Amino acid sequence: MESWECIEKVTGYIEENLNQGIRIETLAEIANLSPFYFQKLFKRLVxxxxxxxxxxRRLARIAEELKENSTDNLLTICLKYGFETHETFSRSFKEAYKITPSEYRANPVVLHHVIQPDIKLQYTVLDEDIPVVTNGIVLEITRFTLESPKYFAGLTIDAKMEAPEVDPLSEVWNKLHEMMPNMKNLIPEGYEIGISTNMGNKNQFTYYAGVETTEPAVIEGMDNCTIDSGKYIVCKFEAEDFNTLVTDTIYKVYNYMHMWITKKEISVIPKAMELYDMTKPERNSMELWIPIEE
Structure with a gap:
């Protein structure tokens, strides 16, 4: 068994037992390693x-319960997942998400959680044009030539991402969707696009959210964006639901594509574009387009 398979077994066990007592000795036994080497390997891979x-992971599960469960009190929920006191739980929650559990329950914003890693994807180079299912993700990588440019109109913001805090991008998408009914030249069956650029050392970046138009549209208060014709690596992927898609799944896919492109030794332009197909009502799929350097 590969070392990553041992740790993947452990993360699977943890996921199924978040509301039970979990001991290092038990996890090391599942990995078939001594506690010392298990902890060293786990830290390296995770x-x-x-x-x-x-x-x-317990805090992430609790956040899900707080969003879905409006009847149980906070003490009941935190005791369920092994926090001995309400104070300890509240302090841990605020350290992780920068808001209190009560504030989150009153206004369940999108949070960036520490997710269960898909360790297999870190060590497996997938073949092109063959769909793969792993840990609830459907993933396929292909090459695509765009014959004609695609045009978008949208909004640009400067953002800061320090996971696992509150997602700073929800506001710009909400504002864009409010403006869409009054937009001209909109392609109803087209794409929505998200582009992150200028990533800094402290995760400060510029983010563009746009919607496809028939031509470069001049719309007051909005910025234009063009996907030029040319060759692209396109990673198509699906998740169980939209929230999982834009949080856990996209994080895994970005990390995987960085590894995949490096292993394949493909020269690409350092730019990734997230395209959402507006014709799909379930909105649980996305395409990540990366331009190939020619």
Missing amino acids: NKTPMEYVKL
Whole structure:
């Protein structure tokens, strides 16, 4: 068994037992390693200590319950997942998300959680044009030549992302969707697009959210964007629902595509465009377009 398979078994066990007592010795036994070497390997592959990871996954599960469960009190929920006191739980929640559990329950904004890693994707170079299903993700990589440019009108913001805090992009998408009914030259069956650029050392970046138009449209208060004709690597992927798609799944796909392109030794322009097909009502799929350098 490969070392990554051992840790993948452990993260699967953790996911199924977040509301149970979890001990290092048990996790090491599942990995068939000594506690010392297990913790060393886990930190290397997951980038967190086992118990730090367990705590953050429990907080993510609690956040889901707070959003869906309006009857149980906070103490009942936090005790269910192993937090001994309300104070300890509230402090841990605020450290992770920068808001209190009560504030989140009153206004369940989109949070960036520590997610269950798909370790297999870190070590497997997929073949092109063959769909793969792994941990609830449907993934396919292909090459595509765009014969004619695509045009978009949208909004640009400067944002800061320090996961796992509140998602700063919801506001710009909400504003764009409010403006869409009054937009001219809109292609109803077209794409929506999201582009992150100027990533800095502290995750400060510029983000563009747009919608496809028939031509470069001049719309007051909006910015134009063009996808030029040319060759692209396109990663198509699906998740169980839209929220999972734009949080957990897209994070995994970005990391995977960086590894895949490096292993394939393909020269690309350092730019990734997230395209959403507006004709799909379930909105649980996306395409990541990366231009090939010619």
